Amino acid sequence: MKTRITELFKIKYPILLSGMSWISTPELVAAVANAGGLGILATGILQPDETRDYIKRTRELTNKPFAANVTLYFPGADRNAEILIENKVPVVNYALGKGDKIAKAVHAYGGKVIATVTTLKHAMAAQRDGADALIVTGHEAAGHGGAVTSLVLIPSIVDAVDIPVIAAGGFADGRGLAAALLLGAEGISMGTRFMNTTESPVHESQKALSNTLTVYDTVYTDKVDGLPARVMASKGATRLINKRLNPLSALINSRKIAKLLGFPWLKLAVGIMLSGVQNSIRMARMAIGFDAFKAGTMDGDNENGVLPIGQVTGIMHDTPSVKTVMDRIVKEAAEAGKKLGKKL
Numbered sequence: 258m259k260t261r262i263t264e265l266f267k268i269k270y271p272i273l274l275s276g277m278s279w280i281s282t283p284e285l286v287a288a289v290a291n292a293g294g295l296g297i298l299a300t301g302i303l304q305p306d307e308t309r310d311y312i313k314r315t316r317e318l319t320n321k322p323f324a325a326n327v328t329l330y331f332p333g334a335d336r337n338a339e340i341l342i343e344n345k346v347p348v349v350n351y352a353l354g355k356g357d358k359i360a361k362a363v364h365a366y367g368g369k370v371i372a373t374v375t376t377l378k379h380a381m382a383a384q385r386d387g388a389d390a391l392i393v394t395g396h397e398a399a400g401h402g403g404a405v406t407s408l409v410l411i412p413s414i415v416d417a418v419d420i421p422v423i424a425a426g427g428f429a430d431g432r433g434l435a436a437a438l439l440l441g442a443e444g445i446s447m448g449t450r451f452m453n454t455t456e457s458p459v460h461e462s463q464k465a466l467s468n469t470l471t472v473y474d475t476v477y478t479d480k481v482d483g484l485p486a487r488v489m490a491s492k493g494a495t496r497l498i499n500k501r502l503n504p505l506s507a508l509i510n511s512r513k514i515a516k517l518l519g520f521p522w523l524k525l526a527v528g529i530m531l532s533g534v535q536n537s538i539r540m541a542r543m544a545i546g547f548d549a550f551k552a553g554t555m556d557g558d559n560e561n562g563v564l565p566i567g568q569v570t571g572i573m574h575d576t577p578s579v580k581t582v583m584d585r586i587v588k589e590a591a592e593a594g595k596k597l598g599k600k601l
Contacts, residue, residue: 258270258271258587258590260421260438260443260444261390261421261443262390262421262423262443262444263444265369265389265390265421266295266322266324266347266348266369267322268290268293268294268295268321268322269293269294270292270293270294270444270583270586270587271423271434271438271443271444271445272289272293272294272295272434272444272445272446272447272583272586273289273294273295273296273297273324273392273423273444273445273446273447274286274289274294274295274296274297274446274447274448274451275297275392275399275400275425275446275447275448275451276297276298276299276300276301276324276325276326276350277299277399277400277448277452277565278299278301278302278550279299279302279458279550279551279554279555280299280448280451280452280457280458280459280554281296281297281298281299281326281451282298282299282311282458283298283311283314283315283317283318284318284456284458285451285454285456285457285458285579286298286315286318286319286323287315287318287319287321287323288454288456288578288579288580289451289579289583290319290321290322290323291318291319291321291580292579292580292582292583292584293583294583295322295323295324295348296315296323296324297323297324297325297326297348297350297371297446298311298312298315298323298324298325298326298346299325299326300325300326300327300337300340300341301326301327301328301331301334301337302331302547303337304333305336305337305340308325308337308340308341309340309344311325312325312340312341312344312346322347322348323346323347323348324346324347324348324349324350324371325341325346325348325349325350326349326350326351326352326373327341327349327350327351327352327359328351328352328353328354329351329352329353329354329355329356330352330353330354330484334354338351338359341363342359342362342363342366345366345368346368347368347369348368348369348370348371349363349368349369349370349371350370350371350372350373350392351370351371351372351373352372352373352374352401353373353401353484355382355386356370356372356383356386356387356388357385357386357387360386360387360388360389361387364387369389369390370387370388370389370390371388371389371390371391371392371423372386372388372390372391372392373391373392373394373425374391374392374393374394374414375393375394375395375401375402375403375404375405375410376403377413377414377417380393380414380417380418381417381418384418384419384420388420389420389421390420390421390422390423390443391414391418391420391421391422391423392423392425392446393407393410393411393414393422393423393424393425393442394425394426394446395407395408395410395411395424395425395426395427396410396426396477396487397426397427397487397567397568397569398425398426398427398448398487398567399448399449399452399475399487399488399565399566399567400448400486400487400565401484401485401486402425402426402477402485402486402487402567403426404485406426406427407424407425407426407427407428407437407440408427408440410426411424411437411440411441411442412440412441415440415441415442416441421442421443421444422441422442422443423442423443423444423445423446424437424440424442424444424445424446425445425446425447425448426567427567427568427569428445428446428447428450428569429447429449429450429567429569429572429573430450430572430585430586430589431585431586431587431588431589431590431591431592431593432589432590432593433445433569433586434586434587434589434590434593435589435590435593435594435597436593438590439597448565448567449467449566449567449569449570449573450569450573450582451579451582452464452467452566453467453468453570453573453576454576454577454578454579454582455576455577455578455579456578456579458554458555459554459555459564460554460555460556460557461557462557463553463554463557463564464576465576466489466559467564467566467570467573468573468574468575468576470489470566470570470571471571472568472569472570472571472572473571474489474490474570474571475487475488475489475490475566475567475568475570476488476489476490476494476498478494478497478498480497480498480499480500481494481497481498481546481549481550481563482546482547482549482550483546486546486565487565487566487567487568488553488563488564488565488566489553489559489563489564489565489566489570491553491559491560491563491564492559492560493549493552493553493558493559493560493561493562493563494563496561497546497549497563546563548562549561549562549563550562550563550565553565
């Protein structure tokens with residue numbers, strides 16, 4: 258398979274692993290890389306020493322290209338971005354912020370930059386800021402997908418930008434890859450499908466449950482971590498949706514964020530107080546969301562936690578290895594292309 262994405266990142270297949278906190282670990286990233294794709298290491302919830310260790314471990318597990326992400330919305334994100342640049346990570350993926358400085362620094366050592374976006378406005382801004390490619394995330398996706406479905410969002414952005422687009426949200430098999438290519442994308446990024454593989458660190462009970470879910474068993478809400486996100490419908494999700502917060506909650510919960518990220522609490526608290534009521538409440542939900550996401554993914558706790566999962570879970574019914582997923586998708590995409598050729 259050859260697309261602008263495989264050429265840009267020097268990979269065999271135009272298939273990426275989304276950078277999911279607690280999930281996209283060195284082991285899962287390396288498994289995707291060794292199978293011919295590009296894995297994105299998740300660093301959003303890591304402290305500096307952890308980020309360095311994750312990069313080191315990934316390089317020990319694979320000699321293939323890999324990526325690492327930085328969520329600019331998170332406290333301490335600039336610090337993690339500096340570490341990725343210092344270690345000359347081949348591909349840096351950023352989201353929820355302006356990435357011009359990152360693009361300039363990464364390009365200086367010959368690396369590539371991917372911006373994750375959900376709107377045309379942000380896609381155009383990322384292109385101006387120097388991104389080499391875009392991950393365009395539709396409404397179907399797990400986590401922070403956009404308000405528009407992939408079927409419409411992908412071609413609308415493809416038509417507007419010059420850099421290659423990677424489709425995310427609703428992709429888990431070869432039919433999806435073929436469809437994305439027809440929509441003008443140069444590849445796909447998958448979270449839910451790779452979440453449910455043997456190499457994934459997600460709790461085994463959640464993988465098994467994922468195989469039984471339908472396309473209707475998710476909810477899209479901004480009440481988990483303060484940003485619109487898709488998670489599995491569960492008691493934990495319902496509890497968070499109904500939870501009422503106030504600015505004081507932000508200060509109380511900000512200690513959790515500061516401790517998790519190794520960030521000075523006083524600096525974070527002052528920033529929250531100065532950011533206004535709405536942003537303070539959003540930060541409170543982010544702290545609660547951190548706990549909930551960890552409980553749902555790592556502990557399999559659906560009473561108190563939540564599991565980020567896409568609607569595509571409804572067409573997934575097994576827990577294969579990463580290599581099996583990759584080989585299957587490539588084969589199915591080729592078959593889909595032949596079938597389409599006959600119909601046309």
